């Protein structure tokens with residue numbers, strides 16, 4: 001399936017309280033947990049209520065099944081600095097992540113009028129790093145050994161890579177035909 005077809009078969013809709021069992025099950029799945037810091041249910045409930053957040057269910061496929069969720073934070077930020085707080089998808093490697101990131105960029109810059117759209121990602125998360133870099137996010141720096149992790153019973157630390165895109169960079173990508181209009 002082409003990237004455009006994938007994008008057409010993906011939509012974001014606001015998360016409802018009745019989705020939170022699904023959200024928490026995806027978030028705590030052993031395939032996802034190494035890459036994120038899961039929230040308690042009240043944090044998700046807060047993100048559904050508080051206007052600074054946007055919490056979405058990702059629906060994909062012919063029947064628009066729930067595939068994962070995304071959270072934006074800073075949507076009311078006075079500095080117009082919007083954060084891609086979380087993206088977690090259950091089917092991996094089918095292009096849904098890329099389609100989602102593209103929709104989120106459009107939402108951040110067009111609907112929320114962001115000046116800066118940013119995220120942090122663990123250095124060990126090579127898949128997400130490759131995705132963000134290939135979608136035009138620029139590395140700003142690294143928070144060295146800022147998160148604890150445990151792999152196969154061995155404790156250690158990982159660094160967080162901070163990445164961002166500015167509105168003028170997004171516009172330049174639009175002009176170059178790198179972003180859907």
Ligand SMILES: CC(C)(COP(=O)(O)OP(=O)(O)OC[C@H]1O[C@@H](n2cnc3c(N)ncnc32)[C@H](O)[C@@H]1OP(=O)(O)O)[C@@H](O)C(=O)NCCC(=O)NCCS
Pocket residue numbers: 031032035036087088089090091092093094095096097098099120121122125126127128130131134
């Ligand atoms: C990260 C995540 C959102 C990406 O979504 P996805 O649907 O799996 O990714 P895509 O299929 O769109 O692939 C996007 C790119 O990632 C890279 N990629 C995919 N699989 C990869 C792998 N196993 N290793 C390294 N890079 C990989 C490729 O560059 C790929 O683009 P390409 O196929 O055009 O070359 C998803 O895998 C996920 O939810 N992971 C667990 C939670 C997580 O890490 N969240 C992000 C926290 S910052």
